[in-house]
Amino acid sequence: MSDTTTKIIKAGLKKRYAKEKRFRFFGLMSIVISFVFLLVLLISIFSKGWSAFQQTYVKLDVELNEEVLGINKFSNKDALFSARYKKIIKNSLKKKFPGVKGRKQKRALKNLVSKSAQYELRDKVLKDPELLGTTQSFWFLAKDDVDVFMKGNIDRTLPESNRRIKDYQLAWIDQLIAEDRLEKRFNTQLFSASDSREPEQAGLKGALMGSLFTMLVTLSLSFPIAVAAAAYLEEFAPQNNRWVDLIEVNINNLAAVPSIVFGLLGLAIYIGLFGVPRSTPLIGGLVLTLMTLPTIIIASRAAIKSVPPSIKQAAVGLGASRVQVLFHHTLPLAMPGILTGTIVGMAQALGETAPLLMIGMVAFVAEVPGSIMDPATVMPVQIYLWSDSPERAFSERTSAAIMVLLAFLVMMNLIAIVLRKKFEQRW
Amino acid sequence: MTDLIGTLPGMVKSSLESEENKLPVVETRDEFDVEISGTIGKPLVQNAKMSSRNCDVFYGDKQAIFNINLDIGKNEIIAMIGPSGCGKSTYLRVLNRMNDTIPICRVTGEHTLDGEDIYAAEQDPVLLRARVGMVFQKPNPFPKSIYDNVAYGAKLHGLATNRSELDDLVEASLIKAGLFKEVKDDLLMPGTGLSGGQQQRLCIARAIAVDPEVILMDEPTSALDPIATATIEELMDELKENYTIAIVTHSMQQAARVSQRTAYFHLGKLVEVNDTNTVFTNPEHKLTENYITGRFG
Numbered sequence: 001m002s003d004t005t006t007k008i009i010k011a012g013l014k015k016r017y018a019k020e021k022r023f024r025f026f027g028l029m030s031i032v033i034s035f036v037f038l039l040v041l042l043i044s045i046f047s048k049g050w051s052a053f054q055q056t057y058v059k060l061d062v063e064l065n066e067e068v069l070g071i072n073k074f075s076n077k078d079a080l081f082s083a084r085y086k087k088i089i090k091n092s093l094k095k096k097f098p099g100v101k102g103r104k105q106k107r108a109l110k111n112l113v114s115k116s117a118q119y120e121l122r123d124k125v126l127k128d129p130e131l132l133g134t135t136q137s138f139w140f141l142a143k144d145d146v147d148v149f150m151k152g153n154i155d156r157t158l159p160e161s162n163r164r165i166k167d168y169q170l171a172w173i174d175q176l177i178a179e180d181r182l183e184k185r186f187n188t189q190l191f192s193a194s195d196s197r198e199p200e201q202a203g204l205k206g207a208l209m210g211s212l213f214t215m216l217v218t219l220s221l222s223f224p225i226a227v228a229a230a231a232y233l234e235e236f237a238p239q240n241n242r243w244v245d246l247i248e249v250n251i252n253n254l255a256a257v258p259s260i261v262f263g264l265l266g267l268a269i270y271i272g273l274f275g276v277p278r279s280t281p282l283i284g285g286l287v288l289t290l291m292t293l294p295t296i297i298i299a300s301r302a303a304i305k306s307v308p309p310s311i312k313q314a315a316v317g318l319g320a321s322r323v324q325v326l327f328h329h330t331l332p333l334a335m336p337g338i339l340t341g342t343i344v345g346m347a348q349a350l351g352e353t354a355p356l357l358m359i360g361m362v363a364f365v366a367e368v369p370g371s372i373m374d375p376a377t378v379m380p381v382q383i384y385l386w387s388d389s390p391e392r393a394f395s396e397r398t399s400a401a402i403m404v405l406l407a408f409l410v411m412m413n414l415i416a417i418v419l420r421k422k423f424e425q426r427w
Numbered sequence: 428m429t430d431l432i433g434t435l436p437g438m439v440k441s442s443l444e445s446e447e448n449k450l451p452v453v454e455t456r457d458e459f460d461v462e463i464s465g466t467i468g469k470p471l472v473q474n475a476k477m478s479s480r481n482c483d484v485f486y487g488d489k490q491a492i493f494n495i496n497l498d499i500g501k502n503e504i505i506a507m508i509g510p511s512g513c514g515k516s517t518y519l520r521v522l523n524r525m526n527d528t529i530p531i532c533r534v535t536g537e538h539t540l541d542g543e544d545i546y547a548a549e550q551d552p553v554l555l556r557a558r559v560g561m562v563f564q565k566p567n568p569f570p571k572s573i574y575d576n577v578a579y580g581a582k583l584h585g586l587a588t589n590r591s592e593l594d595d596l597v598e599a600s601l602i603k604a605g606l607f608k609e610v611k612d613d614l615l616m617p618g619t620g621l622s623g624g625q626q627q628r629l630c631i632a633r634a635i636a637v638d639p640e641v642i643l644m645d646e647p648t649s650a651l652d653p654i655a656t657a658t659i660e661e662l663m664d665e666l667k668e669n670y671t672i673a674i675v676t677h678s679m680q681q682a683a684r685v686s687q688r689t690a691y692f693h694l695g696k697l698v699e700v701n702d703t704n705t706v707f708t709n710p711e712h713k714l715t716e717n718y719i720t721g722r723f724g
Contacts, residue, residue, distance in 0.1 A: 310567035317561035
């Protein structure tokens with residue numbers, strides 16, 4: 001190499017290295033920035049949401065007075081069921097805090113415990129009628145305001161007029177705390193109950209079951225359809241055919257269509273034309289199938305395309321038919337990619353809200369759905385509904401629901417990785 | 428503009444001419460232009476296993492093979508040689524209809540196996556490929572166990588009725604392919620874990636497990652080292668007792684070592700077919716001579 005060439009190269013070297021360094025720095029920065037955002041998001045959700053996994057309970061001494069209830073242990077089930085348990089709770093509170101005067105204060109006193117207390121009491125009596133006539137101590141769900149206060153989300157130093165809990169309520173709560181009658185426990189309600197207007201009674205079970213049923217419908221429809229479509233397009237469809245090209249372009253475009261459009265389509269076709277019942281996991285699954293199909297088809301086609309042609313040729317050379325080649329070799333080898341695509345599509349569907357708005361899945365459903373034909377809501381819609389509710393206690397539940405949803409998404413991704421590893425280990 | 432273009436070829440030519448004085452080899456250009464008018468030698472034989480008449484192959488509008496007439500004799504090994512792109516692999520794939528899998532490929536002419544037209548409408552390509560097996564350039568075992576690799580074709584065609592029959596078939600095929608001794612203790616290990624030469628013998632075992640009549644080999648040793656190549660060549664010698672073999676190869680030594688007849692292809696045409704000895708010692712056509720003496724290719 002001549003001296004001048006060396007000189008020219010040397011002169012440019014510094015610039016080249018600087019460029020490289022700059023590029024690396026920018027890359028690193030972008031990763032740091034995205035991590036910071038992710039961290040801020042997670043911290044804000046977790047700091048708000050973790051307290052929802054605890055719930056305040058209050059201990060009351062209830063006198064199961066047969067006269068007040070108007071029943072005794074020999075009454076039939078119906079009488080036991082419809083007795084005036086509400087009065088018992090009220091009396092128990094009155095006895096605990098005597099001398100409460102005025103409508104406002106009386107109502108406030110009643111609101112120390114959740115409305116569910118009377119039903120819990122009823123269930124206890126129904127289970128064991130021998131309790132009638134005795135005085136028992138039971139733990140009941142506290143009202144959401146008490147719960148919010150107990151979790152330190154109401155500042156008692158604020159002037160009374162700006163506070164949701166008034167001074168007299170504070171005095172009651174302080175007394176209960178002093179007597180060890182207020183306790184925070186793990187919130188089983190969150191996972192065992194369905195939605196409710198009362199925050200302390202609201203749980204995720206309905207939404208979780210709704211999501212489960214919806215995902216089952218989506219998976220059982222979209223996986224076979226998408227894999228069959230991908231396999232046909234890759235292995236059987238005539239090449240360089242104008243119709244096939246048109247279909248390909250359209251599938252790729254469908255993946256980019258805003259999801260709410262699929263909701264409108266579902267509304268018009270499934271509900272309008274075929275009369276599928278709305279608000280059900282069935283219709284939700286059908287609409288989400290439309291949405292996930294392009295994702296899975298594209299991923300599956302890429303996976304099928306990447307199967308080495310030498311393997312297919314070997315099978316053809318041995319006298320395998322095209323369908324045999326597909327099922328014996330191409331699909332098994334493409335399975336990791338297909339499964340990854342499927343789980344990515346399912347995760348997308350699990351977090352989808354917009355198309356469900358259109359088909360009536362934004363509904364207050366207080367029952368846990370038992371099948372794909374029952375009215376149901378799904379996790380992201382539940383989050384949306386709770387975030388919209390005015391009660392203070394719903395805000396932490398919203399975060400908690402997001403945490404549960406995130407946990408499911410992380411779990412699905414883990415399953416995707418595990419499946420991938422498992423199938424790839426088949427050499 | 429036109430002036431500039433007009434002057435360009437002249438400039439290139441003059442620079443070439445001046446180069447010519449220093450580098451004397453450029454004359455081979457002329458040798459490519461030798462007219463190929465029909466095949467010379469002995470393309471047809473008495474006891475033909477497979478034969479082609481007036482074979483043309485087209486990829487779309489492009490013709491890849493021009494009017495080939497060739498017989499492959501029973502229990503012989505015929506080697507097909509020629510420079511890259513000469514159509515020898517394409518012709519090989521005509522013989523078991525592998526070209527069917529390429530949508531734009533079109534084959535014409537008459538092709539027979541034991542006198543049956545293999546391109547006839549009633550001919551099933553699946554059955555044909557069972558009778559005419561194939562071994563590929565790159566060893567391509569399935570990502571399954573050694574056992575499953577060999578058993579695959581037999582299972583496909585239902586050649587074994589029960590497990591012990593299948594076991595025997597796998598063992599016999601591996602013995603014929605000269606691989607059994609090396610792998611008999613790990614038949615359940617992945618076929619892809621073997622060495623390159625072993626993999627290729629596994630592919631041969633897989634092909635003969637279907638009990639074909641003809642085996643087509645498309646450069647079976649080009650991805651292997653000399654020792655593995657020698658093993659496979661010995662194997663071919665044994666196989667010709669029972670099978671008819673057509674081998675495409677880039678190695679002229681290999682063609683000389685293993686084959687009884689050699690066919691020389693050039694630019695899609697069959698130039699010369701003769702006994703291997705004759706082709707390598709006394710080639711009739713100038714192109715053949717240039718190729719085997721290493722002037723090009």
